[in-house]
Amino acid sequence: MLIPIFNFLLIIQITRSQLQNSDKYASSFEIDLDEYNNLWQKNISNENETLFIIKNVLSSYCYVRINLKQNDPSLILMADYGQFPNDSLIQSYKQGEKIDRISSLENRKNRFLKLQSELQDIYISVRVNNTDNQFQISISGSSEEECNNDCSNNGVCEANGCSCYNSFIGNDCHQIAEQLLLGTQKQFYFNTSSSFTFFYINLKPLMEHTLRIDLTQYSNDTHSEQVDNSNNCLEVWIYKSKALVQQLNDYTQQYFHTFLIEQGTQIITTKIPSNLNVQQQILWFAIAKDTETFDSVQLSIAVSQDDAVIYEYDQKDDNDETNKLLYIILPTTLIPITILLIIIYYLRKKKNQGIDNPNVVPKKQPEIENEPEKCAICFEGLNTKNKAVITIECNHLFHNSCIHQWGVQQVGLKSCPTCRRPFKPEELQ
Numbered sequence: 112m113l114i115p116i117f118n119f120l121l122i123i124q125i126t127r128s129q130l131q132n133s134d135k136y137a138s139s140f141e142i143d144l145d146e147y148n149n150l151w152q153k154n155i156s157n158e159n160e161t162l163f164i165i166k167n168v169l170s171s172y173c174y175v176r177i178n179l180k181q182n183d184p185s186l187i188l189m190a191d192y193g194q195f196p197n198d199s200l201i202q203s204y205k206q207g208e209k210i211d212r213i214s215s216l217e218n219r220k221n222r223f224l225k226l227q228s229e230l231q232d233i234y235i236s237v238r239v240n241n242t243d244n245q246f247q248i249s250i251s252g253s254s255e256e257e258c259n260n261d262c263s264n265n266g267v268c269e270a271n272g273c274s275c276y277n278s279f280i281g282n283d284c285h286q287i288a289e290q291l292l293l294g295t296q297k298q299f300y301f302n303t304s305s306s307f308t309f310f311y312i313n314l315k316p317l318m319e320h321t322l323r324i325d326l327t328q329y330s331n332d333t334h335s336e337q338v339d340n341s342n343n344c345l346e347v348w349i350y351k352s353k354a355l356v357q358q359l360n361d362y363t364q365q366y367f368h369t370f371l372i373e374q375g376t377q378i379i380t381t382k383i384p385s386n387l388n389v390q391q392q393i394l395w396f397a398i399a400k401d402t403e404t405f406d407s408v409q410l411s412i413a414v415s416q417d418d419a420v421i422y423e424y425d426q427k428d429d430n431d432e433t434n435k436l437l438y439i440i441l442p443t444t445l446i447p448i449t450i451l452l453i454i455i456y457y458l459r460k461k462k463n464q465g466i467d468n469p470n471v472v473p474k475k476q477p478e479i480e481n482e483p484e485k486c487a488i489c490f491e492g493l494n495t496k497n498k499a500v501i502t503i504e505c506n507h508l509f510h511n512s513c514i515h516q517w518g519v520q521q522v523g524l525k526s527c528p529t530c531r532r533p534f535k536p537e538e539l540q
């Protein structure tokens with residue numbers, strides 16, 4: 112007798128909470144995708160939050176494309192299966208499937224999601240800030256692999272995204288870049304008007320070895336003479352994700368490492384792990400030139416394998432000025448949304464100030480954050496398949512099992528193994 116009543120209550124509760132949830136959307140559309148009508152398109156304007164519910168997707172995938180009339184980095188496109196997209200799950204939403212962070216970060220006019228059809232309704236929400244803006248949304252079903260912007264015609268679409276042709280980079284292969292080959296040295300001129308120049312290195316032959324990049328700056332007129340410290344106008348941006356952000360400032364250190372080429376030289380070394388997946392086998396970087404420096408400068412970039420470098424994982428050794436250990440790998444799915452919101456806030460602020468100059472170059476050499484690709488407790492990779500990863504209050508990442516064990520072993524107040532800030536093990540899921 113009790114059970115049916117309980118069921119009944121539960122159903123009412125679910126129905127009510129779903130209704131409450133859909134109330135917060137300014138408008139919603141229910142879309143039926145079937146064999147005959149496999150594409151749905153609409154132009155939306157003046158709505159700040161719109162919900163799309165898709166039913167009956169008969170093909171393997173459901174693709175969502177948004178084309179904006181004007182740039183709007185604060186547009187958030189989210190999706191979930193069988194439930195409303197949930198803001199508190201944003202950081203665990205998968206890039207390219209449940210959320211498109213990359214296009215927002217790059218401030219591109221398009222957004223793209225590739226959803227799996229799992230015989231469940233798909234809920235898609237689009238939140239905009241600038242309601243004067245307009246976007247066209249296209250939702251289609253297909254059993255073929257499709258990619259963001261069709262890889263800009265500069266790559267091949269594969270199951271896990273675009274595989275760009277030589278000299279193109281970015282998640283949709285939109286950015287042209289120069290390839291630097293192992294064992295070669297090249298000279299480049301950075302003139303007054305250009306601000307960002309993109310490069311890439313194929314890491315595949317370097318797996319389990321050490322990559323070394325030597326950057327040497329010369330003044331333009333005297334070709335052989337290395338410059339002194341009066342001209343610190345070049346900066347190296349090493350990207351940790353596929354987002355080729357270029358107009359942002361310090362707050363996005365989660366997405367790249369920056370190194371100023373000080374006193375004419377910089378040597379960057381990094382150990383390349385053996386378990387890089389295909390998408391991580393390319394190292395992307397850009398040389399940013401401070402456009403306030405009016406001189407044209409010449410830079411030589413040499414790429415080599417150097418296994419003589421000895422690595423210290425201890426943080427205290429990071430103050431070595433020339434040999435810098437990079438952490439290339441950072442799963443984009445773990446990046447907290449707070450960073451995204453901060454970016455949005457600053458982009459907006461900048462836009463409101465009327466500064467549309469994409470050449471923000473931090474003046475100070477940033478400290479290298481010891482963003483771990485490894486769990487600081489067991490020193491095993493954080494991206495191993497069979498171990499759950501958890502972020503504690505101070506935003507450091509560990510294997511779930513390791514941090515729990517750590518909590519048990521510590522007497523009294525528990526503190527983060529990396530930064531010593533206290534945390535409460537009982538509050539971890």
Ligand SMILES: *[C@@H]1O[C@H](CO)[C@@H](O)[C@H](O)[C@H]1NC(C)=O
Binds near residue numbers: 136159242
């Ligand atoms: C956004 O939508 C909500 C719900 O319809 C409405 O109350 C609010 O005023 C809207 N905000 C803007 C800025 O349009």
Ligand SMILES: *[C@@H]1O[C@H](CO)[C@@H](O)[C@H](O)[C@H]1NC(C)=O
Binds near residue numbers: 153154247
């Ligand atoms: C929707 O927008 C696109 C691109 O902005 C435009 O080409 C198209 O004509 C619009 N459709 C309607 C029905 O307004």
Ligand SMILES: *[C@@H]1O[C@H](CO)[C@@H](O)[C@H](O)[C@H]1NC(C)=O
Binds near residue numbers: 132197198199200
């Ligand atoms: C969103 O997710 C959080 C964490 O899983 C959960 O506690 C909350 O109830 C969810 N909210 C909705 C509206 O489903």
Ligand SMILES: *[C@@H]1O[C@H](CO)[C@@H](O)[C@H](O)[C@H]1NC(C)=O
Binds near residue numbers: 185240241455456459
């Ligand atoms: C939304 O736009 C308003 C006005 O332009 C701005 O003050 C606010 O910071 C924006 N919010 C976000 C999250 O970008």
Ligand SMILES: *[C@@H]1O[C@H](CO)[C@@H](O)[C@H](O)[C@H]1NC(C)=O
Binds near residue numbers: 302303304305
């Ligand atoms: C500087 O670079 C830009 C873009 O690469 C190019 O169009 C321009 O001609 C260059 N200027 C000089 C003086 O070399």
Ligand SMILES: *[C@@H]1O[C@H](CO)[C@@H](O)[C@H](O)[C@H]1NC(C)=O
Binds near residue numbers: 300331332406407
């Ligand atoms: C810098 O040197 C290069 C190569 O000699 C030359 O092409 C370029 O015009 C020079 N730029 C300036 C501003 O002198």
